[in-house]
Amino acid sequence: MRATIPLFSSLAWPRTLRSRIFLILLIGLAFAYGLSFSVLYMERTMSAKAVMLGTLENDVATSIAVLDRLPSSERGDLLDWLSRGNYRFELGPGLAGVPDGSRKAREIAGKIEAAAGHRFPIRIERIPGEVNRLQAHLTLSDGSPLTIDVTPRGVMPIAAWLPYVFVIQMLLLFLCTWFAVRQVIRPLGALAAAADALDPNKDGAALSEAGPSEVAHAARAFNAMRERIAHYLEERVQILAAISHGLQTPITRMRLRADMAEDSPERDKLVHDLGEIQRLVQDGIAYARSAHGSGENNARIDLASFIDSIAYDYQDTGKAVTVVGLVQGAALTKPHALRRILSNFIDNALKFAGAAEISVEHNAENRVVITVVDRGPGIPDDMLEAAMQPFFRLEQSRNRETGGTGLGLAIAQQLTAKIGGTLRLYNRAGGGLAAEVTLR
Amino acid sequence: MDHVDHILVVDDDREIRELVSGYLQKNGLRTSVAADGRQMRSFLDANAVDLIVLDVMMPGDDGLVLCRELRSGRHKAIPILMLTARTDEMDRILGLEMGADDYLAKPFAARELLARIKAVLRRTRMLPPNLQISGAGQLLTFGDWRLDTVARHLLNKEGTAIALSGAEYRLLRVFIDHPQRVLNRDQLLSLTQGRDADLFDRSIDLLVSRLRQRLGDDAREPTYIKTVRSEGYVFSVPVEITELRP
Numbered sequence: 001m002r003a004t005i006p007l008f009s010s011l012a013w014p015r016t017l018r019s020r021i022f023l024i025l026l027i028g029l030a031f032a033y034g035l036s037f038s039v040l041y042m043e044r045t046m047s048a049k050a051v052m053l054g055t056l057e058n059d060v061a062t063s064i065a066v067l068d069r070l071p072s073s074e075r076g077d078l079l080d081w082l083s084r085g086n087y088r089f090e091l092g093p094g095l096a097g098v099p100d101g102s103r104k105a106r107e108i109a110g111k112i113e114a115a116a117g118h119r120f121p122i123r124i125e126r127i128p129g130e131v132n133r134l135q136a137h138l139t140l141s142d143g144s145p146l147t148i149d150v151t152p153r154g155v156m157p158i159a160a161w162l163p164y165v166f167v168i169q170m171l172l173l174f175l176c177t178w179f180a181v182r183q184v185i186r187p188l189g190a191l192a193a194a195a196d197a198l199d200p201n202k203d204g205a206a207l208s209e210a211g212p213s214e215v216a217h218a219a220r221a222f223n224a225m226r227e228r229i230a231h232y233l234e235e236r237v238q239i240l241a242a243i244s245h246g247l248q249t250p251i252t253r254m255r256l257r258a259d260m261a262e263d264s265p266e267r268d269k270l271v272h273d274l275g276e277i278q279r280l281v282q283d284g285i286a287y288a289r290s291a292h293g294s295g296e297n298n299a300r301i302d303l304a305s306f307i308d309s310i311a312y313d314y315q316d317t318g319k320a321v322t323v324v325g326l327v328q329g330a331a332l333t334k335p336h337a338l339r340r341i342l343s344n345f346i347d348n349a350l351k352f353a354g355a356a357e358i359s360v361e362h363n364a365e366n367r368v369v370i371t372v373v374d375r376g377p378g379i380p381d382d383m384l385e386a387a388m389q390p391f392f393r394l395e396q397s398r399n400r401e402t403g404g405t406g407l408g409l410a411i412a413q414q415l416t417a418k419i420g421g422t423l424r425l426y427n428r429a430g431g432g433l434a435a436e437v438t439l440r
Numbered sequence: 441m442d443h444v445d446h447i448l449v450v451d452d453d454r455e456i457r458e459l460v461s462g463y464l465q466k467n468g469l470r471t472s473v474a475a476d477g478r479q480m481r482s483f484l485d486a487n488a489v490d491l492i493v494l495d496v497m498m499p500g501d502d503g504l505v506l507c508r509e510l511r512s513g514r515h516k517a518i519p520i521l522m523l524t525a526r527t528d529e530m531d532r533i534l535g536l537e538m539g540a541d542d543y544l545a546k547p548f549a550a551r552e553l554l555a556r557i558k559a560v561l562r563r564t565r566m567l568p569p570n571l572q573i574s575g576a577g578q579l580l581t582f583g584d585w586r587l588d589t590v591a592r593h594l595l596n597k598e599g600t601a602i603a604l605s606g607a608e609y610r611l612l613r614v615f616i617d618h619p620q621r622v623l624n625r626d627q628l629l630s631l632t633q634g635r636d637a638d639l640f641d642r643s644i645d646l647l648v649s650r651l652r653q654r655l656g657d658d659a660r661e662p663t664y665i666k667t668v669r670s671e672g673y674v675f676s677v678p679v680e681i682t683e684l685r686p
Contacts, residue, residue, distance in 0.1 A: 245497065248547065249453050251546075251547045252456055252547035252548070253453070253459060254547075255547040255548070255549065256456065256460065256463065256550055259463065259549060259550035260459065260462065260463060260466075260550065271549075278547055299591070299601050300598075300599060300600045300601060301600065301602075301603060302596075302600050302601065302602045305602045305603045305604070305654055306601075308605070309603040309604055309605040310603075310605075312608070312650065313606050316605065316606065335591070335593070335601060335603065
């Protein structure tokens, strides 16, 4: 294979498998077919030539012998009888011509001479100005000249309609090749599309397992793989849930014991540490769930009340969350997921800036863009991408003391993908971070 | 003579039962414990309790099942405080809709548990009993609106969801559960106090005006929530209850 690649790549070797297979099949078939057609043609030509020459030499020799025996006065009556389609006898010296020294002419002359018993030397001349017209001159035994006017007709060993058949056959070849290639390529395309659309969380339609056995086998293997992935994801969530649940009872006990103990700095630290463990467990499971999908259905929500309700929930607990811009209208989305995304943005803003502002607008493509902005330290531009990775922390400015597990934005990112939106972080002019989610 | 509130703690973990029970006793409450649904039932058959602290995650009948059972049986008047482990928002809401009066996620601070218990007790004593019990998975229809008690949002005629903040939702539920009855500000306030809202009370009037706004109600001539001068508010439209899920 390796040797053929440079060979082909020097030509305009097409990129697609479809074109390649198509070309290979079509060229191969056309070449093979052309070859057999030429062989047939050659064979037919040769046999036709043999028949023609054989007839010519025998007939002509017989005719010469007959004419030679006849008295010169009766020769004229017989001329038409003796003539054939491609040659005719003439009494007389014939037309003036130039001697033809071609191999074909010598061959014809030699054969007629041989058939006539070498009694009549034959001279073959071409008639200038006329293609394919030969005249053979000889002298009969009584001294009178005889001319054989030969008009060799083109040897047509095949019927005139055969070329049309040939064209139709080539067309048939072309169609069959195209169809065969399509048979091979189509399942590949379907497989690629299915892999692209693979979402183990959704119970989407499985790849059709119909078709030829190899295709069905591949489809079955793909579907099995899809199920395995879904199973692994499910297992991941279950493991996290099991850990979380397993930890919860001891943490609860520790928390209660700490509460029962006397007030002391040690007790407060213990309570703080327990809080951190608990938050990690909660965020971990939330992250696993967000990757796994919630199974939440789309609902049509009223944007203004949705944003207001989030802001009010924060305000009611004394947090500085304000709505600075709202658009009227509804959006089709997964409300719980969107609420969680915005809550994570807001929690971040509150953590690092102490206050958050929410604004909603339509962008140029008439999509709803919800932005949560703060006046906190922001994130260095070169780390904005990394900030969406799980467990990301900016150790300098966003240290452990501020709490958080580094999963908030990762969860938001996953959920944004789930609702078919896009998430963007950027630093605001004048300082602070803007976290923006664009709905589908 | 002083009535000492009797709390039944139902949790499958012995240590948590004892710790909770010990803490509550230290704070002047009477407590009993049960390890599972069977023990809880037999205890309730022989004793009167004022409130049940019920763990959700238990082997056998879990807290949600027990809660529903309590609510549909002869103990339906006993307030329930659920202890939930699940962080998932939907589970919490479902717990509440199963008929729990409040919930607390594990792990919790003992002090908060005590505060919640007292708040629930105060609330249930302050309010007249529910005139209609609305509960899990129901769709409450009134006027032009439907309230989805699982998703906790209003649905307008076109089926668009109008979101409610936690406090708005709780206030609306109080109104819906007590239609045609004047509720004073104290009653409304104690009922709509949210999880962490104790320190930051929104005035009930502000909350009512927000809710009216959500319902498209004109404050001067309200259709749904009417003001009763110097007394409070009354929810003045009938509510129809339909099952959301079979």
